[in-house]
Amino acid sequence: MTQMFPLTLNKVLVRRRGKVVIGPTDLVLDAGGPTIIIGPNGAGKTTLLRVMHGIERVTSGTVTWHHDDPAQHAFVFQSPIVLRRSAADNLAYPLRLLGRPKAEIAQAVDHWLDRIGLTERAGNPATRLSGGERQKLAIARALIRKPQVLFLDEPCANLDGHTTRDIEALLQETSAAGTRLVMSTHDMGQARRLAHELIFVLHGKVHDVSNAEAAFARPQTEELAAFLRGDIVT
Amino acid sequence: MVDILDGLIAAFWLVVTFDAELWEISLRSLRVTLTALVIASAIAIPLGTFLAVQRFRYRRFVISMINALMGLPPVVVGLVVYILLSRSGPFGVLNLLFTPTAMIIAQVIIITPVIASIAHQSMRELWAEYHDLLISLNTSKRQRIMTLIWDGRRNLLTAALAGFGRAIGEVGAIMIVGGNIDNVTRVLTTAIALETGKGDFALALGLGFVLIGLAIFVNLAIHTLSQTEREGRW
Amino acid sequence: MMKGILAGIMAIWATTSVAEDMRMAVTTSFDSSGLAEVLLPAIKEDLDIDLQLLVVGTGQALRLGEAGDVDAVLVHSRPAEEAFVAAGHGTHRREIMYNDFVLIGPASDPADIANAASAADALQRIAAAEAPFVSRGDDSGTHKAELGVWATAGLDAAGFDGWYRPVGAGMGQALNTAAGMDAYILSDRASWLNFANKADLALLYSGDPVLFNQYAYLPVDPSKNANVRNDLAMALETWLVSPRAAALINDYTINGETLFVFNAKAE
Numbered sequence: 057m058t059q060m061f062p063l064t065l066n067k068v069l070v071r072r073r074g075k076v077v078i079g080p081t082d083l084v085l086d087a088g089g090p091t092i093i094i095g096p097n098g099a100g101k102t103t104l105l106r107v108m109h110g111i112e113r114v115t116s117g118t119v120t121w122h123h124d125d126p127a128q129h130a131f132v133f134q135s136p137i138v139l140r141r142s143a144a145d146n147l148a149y150p151l152r153l154l155g156r157p158k159a160e161i162a163q164a165v166d167h168w169l170d171r172i173g174l175t176e177r178a179g180n181p182a183t184r185l186s187g188g189e190r191q192k193l194a195i196a197r198a199l200i201r202k203p204q205v206l207f208l209d210e211p212c213a214n215l216d217g218h219t220t221r222d223i224e225a226l227l228q229e230t231s232a233a234g235t236r237l238v239m240s241t242h243d244m245g246q247a248r249r250l251a252h253e254l255i256f257v258l259h260g261k262v263h264d265v266s267n268a269e270a271a272f273a274r275p276q277t278e279e280l281a282a283f284l285r286g287d288i289v290t
Numbered sequence: 291m292v293d294i295l296d297g298l299i300a301a302f303w304l305v306v307t308f309d310a311e312l313w314e315i316s317l318r319s320l321r322v323t324l325t326a327l328v329i330a331s332a333i334a335i336p337l338g339t340f341l342a343v344q345r346f347r348y349r350r351f352v353i354s355m356i357n358a359l360m361g362l363p364p365v366v367v368g369l370v371v372y373i374l375l376s377r378s379g380p381f382g383v384l385n386l387l388f389t390p391t392a393m394i395i396a397q398v399i400i401i402t403p404v405i406a407s408i409a410h411q412s413m414r415e416l417w418a419e420y421h422d423l424l425i426s427l428n429t430s431k432r433q434r435i436m437t438l439i440w441d442g443r444r445n446l447l448t449a450a451l452a453g454f455g456r457a458i459g460e461v462g463a464i465m466i467v468g469g470n471i472d473n474v475t476r477v478l479t480t481a482i483a484l485e486t487g488k489g490d491f492a493l494a495l496g497l498g499f500v501l502i503g504l505a506i507f508v509n510l511a512i513h514t515l516s517q518t519e520r521e522g523r524w
Numbered sequence: 525m526m527k528g529i530l531a532g533i534m535a536i537w538a539t540t541s542v543a544e545d546m547r548m549a550v551t552t553s554f555d556s557s558g559l560a561e562v563l564l565p566a567i568k569e570d571l572d573i574d575l576q577l578l579v580v581g582t583g584q585a586l587r588l589g590e591a592g593d594v595d596a597v598l599v600h601s602r603p604a605e606e607a608f609v610a611a612g613h614g615t616h617r618r619e620i621m622y623n624d625f626v627l628i629g630p631a632s633d634p635a636d637i638a639n640a641a642s643a644a645d646a647l648q649r650i651a652a653a654e655a656p657f658v659s660r661g662d663d664s665g666t667h668k669a670e671l672g673v674w675a676t677a678g679l680d681a682a683g684f685d686g687w688y689r690p691v692g693a694g695m696g697q698a699l700n701t702a703a704g705m706d707a708y709i710l711s712d713r714a715s716w717l718n719f720a721n722k723a724d725l726a727l728l729y730s731g732d733p734v735l736f737n738q739y740a741y742l743p744v745d746p747s748k749n750a751n752v753r754n755d756l757a758m759a760l761e762t763w764l765v766s767p768r769a770a771a772l773i774n775d776y777t778i779n780g781e782t783l784f785v786f787n788a789k790a791e
Contacts, residue, residue, distance in 0.1 A: 111422065111425045111426050126428035127428065130426070130427075133422055137419065139423075139437070139441055140416075140441045140442075149427075153427060153433055376591045376593050377591060377592040377749045378749065382592075388547060388576065388593070469576075469578040469579075471547075471577060471578060472576075474576055484579075487552065487694050487695070487696030487697055488718060488720060489720040490720040490721075
């Protein structure tokens, strides 16, 4: 497998309807443990993730993978997008797009249905599942291609504690198995539990990139310290 | 009011006595309209979906044109098709005037914009729902269109049935290009016009009720066959 | 090579087809008389021709002939027919039969046309009473005949006001309209007899020779295009002027009333 990292953002600027949403900012992501992106609402966390994944056009600057293969990075949206199909067909969809053999697809679908506890409801319409089940389905669907990188945009927002714990366990397992996680969250507890690397975003710019343990113990900047304390940072 | 009752009675007797001419005319109506529907759907559904997915320079113009063409007066369509198919017209050598084929051509022209417009409306909504996911999965244009058509098939069926309704009840265009020739191009609507002209309102209404019954039957049959109304199934 | 294939296809087609198709444009008044239902089966039997009728107004019938979309026309408007032949759209004009026009109106007959001395007198009475009158107004043979009778009465329909109502519709539609508004109307006898929605209307005046309605047969000029079947049109003409057709036409009745008088002259 070709190494995709580092991912380099060079002077990236995103302007939407005349308003600067991101940057100009620089960032280098290397192989390694889970990266958690934190920052106040509206700071640009979501847009930053979308830029990295390549589904948000940049106004100027460049986003470069060491070696890009779009099938090797997947995205999980804050409010899960499920296809109007059965749970099983949702899982099969990314593999069918790649034209994988039927037997392989069926095996992968069965594995993931079991992993997220939806085997019983494999044939149910995905749109009728609960919010937590849909998000688990979306994560499983993102992972079914065995991507090297998984981007997640606040995947546990609006979910209850049980589901959040399930998803975190799944993510830790995924990370341990070698998939690079890049995830935004506004849940500081979750950031502490998962982060190896911490990115603090403020005003559309990458403000701090630091080792998570160090950052929580001794924040390097005033703003990060204030944010971690729970103060309103503007 | 008496006429309406007479019409119901006439319709009842026509149906229960298995009137041979009625069957022939009804089957011809169905054959012409269903053929036109299949052809129009094959054009309009991919077109409507394409217009939802693809941005291009004259997109808005094309959509406006299709919406405007929905209001095409059938008589004008009939006249134009007549002039084109007339033996002294550009396609005269095909010798299609006053044949069921000519009626199919006219109906295709009338209902393609209807189906395309309704299909575009619902495909636009589905595309808004799926957009991020399908972009994220790095789908090709073709894969996007196929996914939308498959997952939106219920709405597309509604669009097609709207086209069917317009075609089966149409009289102005097919009267001109078909000629209402007995045993050749006489269909339910032209037969109704003929009987009205003869002042035989009861028979005309009777045929009208048969037409309504046929339309209801086709709608129910298509819904049943496609199982679209079954709860919890896609 | 191509010709051989074509000839082969034509041969197969000719052997598989049971009867030949011929198209004739006829007027609504002819069709609503019901005579076609007697003539068509006989034509099929004698000539093995499936005669397909396009039932339209005289104006549209002649246009169909002009475009070469039909093989012959059977209409009733002499000046228009002669112009059609003169312009080279038809090979010739052959008179076949006539029926007559009748004046229909409300049974109460407010203009008292039942006692009129002539068709012209009847129309003058309607105009004097300004009683509602429905006109076809569609440039059809019947419409032209109606305008002709107004002219013999010394009146110009273009100058009438509200009581004169051109509806721009076929005979049946116009009769429906007249029935709805209790108006006078000029109709061919056959359409009237076959008309089912008579309401309060009644036949009030008929018999004046100016009301006679001559039908003529016009084969379309075959030089228009290769698809015009002049051979069939000629065969049909021969049949239409034959004693067999004469008997069918003269014997055709509705409610015991004779409708058509065969008057084709031998060549």
